[in-house]
Amino acid sequence: MRNHKQLKDLEKIQDNNMKQQNILIIGAGLCGSLLALRLGQRGYNVTLMEKRPDMRKVTISAGRSINLAFSDRGIKAMKMAGILDKVMPLCIPMHGRMLHDLEGQTVLAPYSGRDEFINSISRGELNSLLLDEAEKHSNVKLYFNRECLSVDFENTTARFKDFENDALFDEDADVIFATDGAGSALRNSYYLSKKFLFSFSQNWLTHGYKELSILPTESGDYKTYKNALHIWGREAFMLIALPNLDGSFTVTLFLSWDEGEYNWNNLTTKEKVLEFFSKYFKDALDIMPNLIDDFFSNPTSALGTVKCSPWHYKGNTLLMGDAAHAIVPFYGQGMNASFEDVTVLDAVLDEGYSDWETIFKAYEANRKKDTDAIADLAIDNFFEMKGHVNHALFREKRTIEMALEKNFPKDYSSKYSLVTFNEDVGYQEAMLRGRAQDKAILNLLADQLISPKDDLKLLLDKIKVETENILEEDRIAKNV
Numbered sequence: 001m002r003n004h005k006q007l008k009d010l011e012k013i014q015d016n017n018m019k020q021q022n023i024l025i026i027g028a029g030l031c032g033s034l035l036a037l038r039l040g041q042r043g044y045n046v047t048l049m050e051k052r053p054d055m056r057k058v059t060i061s062a063g064r065s066i067n068l069a070f071s072d073r074g075i076k077a078m079k080m081a082g083i084l085d086k087v088m089p090l091c092i093p094m095h096g097r098m099l100h101d102l103e104g105q106t107v108l109a110p111y112s113g114r115d116e117f118i119n120s121i122s123r124g125e126l127n128s129l130l131l132d133e134a135e136k137h138s139n140v141k142l143y144f145n146r147e148c149l150s151v152d153f154e155n156t157t158a159r160f161k162d163f164e165n166d167a168l169f170d171e172d173a174d175v176i177f178a179t180d181g182a183g184s185a186l187r188n189s190y191y192l193s194k195k196f197l198f199s200f201s202q203n204w205l206t207h208g209y210k211e212l213s214i215l216p217t218e219s220g221d222y223k224t225y226k227n228a229l230h231i232w233g234r235e236a237f238m239l240i241a242l243p244n245l246d247g248s249f250t251v252t253l254f255l256s257w258d259e260g261e262y263n264w265n266n267l268t269t270k271e272k273v274l275e276f277f278s279k280y281f282k283d284a285l286d287i288m289p290n291l292i293d294d295f296f297s298n299p300t301s302a303l304g305t306v307k308c309s310p311w312h313y314k315g316n317t318l319l320m321g322d323a324a325h326a327i328v329p330f331y332g333q334g335m336n337a338s339f340e341d342v343t344v345l346d347a348v349l350d351e352g353y354s355d356w357e358t359i360f361k362a363y364e365a366n367r368k369k370d371t372d373a374i375a376d377l378a379i380d381n382f383f384e385m386k387g388h389v390n391h392a393l394f395r396e397k398r399t400i401e402m403a404l405e406k407n408f409p410k411d412y413s414s415k416y417s418l419v420t421f422n423e424d425v426g427y428q429e430a431m432l433r434g435r436a437q438d439k440a441i442l443n444l445l446a447d448q449l450i451s452p453k454d455d456l457k458l459l460l461d462k463i464k465v466e467t468e469n470i471l472e473e474d475r476i477a478k479n480v
């Protein structure tokens, strides 16, 4: 029998052996750059390959969505990497949703009764910072303009095209991580090879999106309230706007491809676009003189949910970030979840396992249920944002939840808070509890068993009892 010290020494030797291995990361987006930084910090030899040019040297579009909602799960990952102090100056706090009605009246609906908030952050600035930090480690090498075409996951090699000379080459590694986003080359190789039982689903949303902008005033100020996520929810479609540091807002229109009076297929003329905005987003149109230019120059893109399993092939390859679980953007969690992937992997590495297959298995067993949950929650929020936020019952529910969070900060968290501000609660747990709470409050309100005017302690107790009943019913239903 080995004693404790001998076991620890053995772990160290195994750890060092693993660190001498060469790790290839495909895709230097948000997830891949953080992963390279973290594995670099842990001492591994890391090669990071990205298909686009280096965004720090040439002006390229940051890809999808210019800015993003960055919240506590992302913040936790930045703390893990020790760079939160560099990330925070890039953030603009958004304390709630600024709801715009048809007449242009606005109301600020806070995200939480505890003064918790989310942040607007530039994708390009954050990605560049992560690349800078990763590059500081001599054991991390970054290469750009190299597109992965396929991965031979049995032999742990990846085929690349080098855009600088059009040459094809194979990169050999001990382990390959694919963080190459929703169209992942590794995932395609898993799927096309038919060499193991790989499940894959891709569900497109009925709505696509286009990015527009509200430019700053001539003096560089914001044209509308800065510290909120603006929403023009119109049931069948919606417009949202997030602030940027330069005084502008990035505006996103979510609209059906082919249904309803106005859709992407029929908004083909300047007149029709102006008619649509005048009718539904008049106050936004008033501050968007550049609308028509933006509308006809910017692409319209599709949104979808990708689920697949397994994410790993033996101890050779692993999918992470959007490559493993792309989701629709309505909970503002895709990036946060991809960062959380790195936090979860890091915790598994702390366990001291001595082979990658065990690490990947433990990671996937821990993580998959949570990314499945946030995928489903994000679809729920699509309906909530475009419509439900305007309903009387929904607003009463939010009023009660705000008051409970304010007065009983330790005892109550809404579903939104559980998902967004409780980084130590897994997404699955947040979903189950959050949905049960929502159902409990809406049932009690509909049955007139509670009212926002009730004594708050009484409200809290009734909601807790009803929530537990629903959770118990869910548990029983699952066991049947």
Ligand SMILES: Cc1cc2nc3c(=O)[nH]c(=O)nc-3n(C[C@H](O)[C@H](O)[C@H](O)COP(=O)(O)OP(=O)(O)OC[C@H]3O[C@@H](n4cnc5c(N)ncnc54)[C@H](O)[C@@H]3O)c2cc1C
Binding pocket: 026, 027, 028, 029, 030, 031, 032, 049, 050, 051, 052, 064, 065, 067, 068, 069, 070, 146, 147, 148, 149, 179, 180, 181, 182, 183, 184, 185, 209, 252, 320, 321, 322, 323, 327, 329, 331, 332, 333, 334, 335, 336, 337, 338
């Ligand atoms: C409209 C919209 C709004 C969003 N808003 C939010 C938000 O508010 N909050 C939030 O948390 N999330 C948001 N998201 C989700 C977020 O953008 C993604 O979850 C996040 O970018 C995932 O990071 P990733 O690194 O896994 O993938 P990506 O960011 O897609 O990065 C993948 C990288 O791999 C590179 N690559 C791709 N293919 C290859 C290849 N074959 N070879 C080499 N390199 C390759 C790409 O160029 C890219 O650099 C939004 C998404 C969209 C579409």
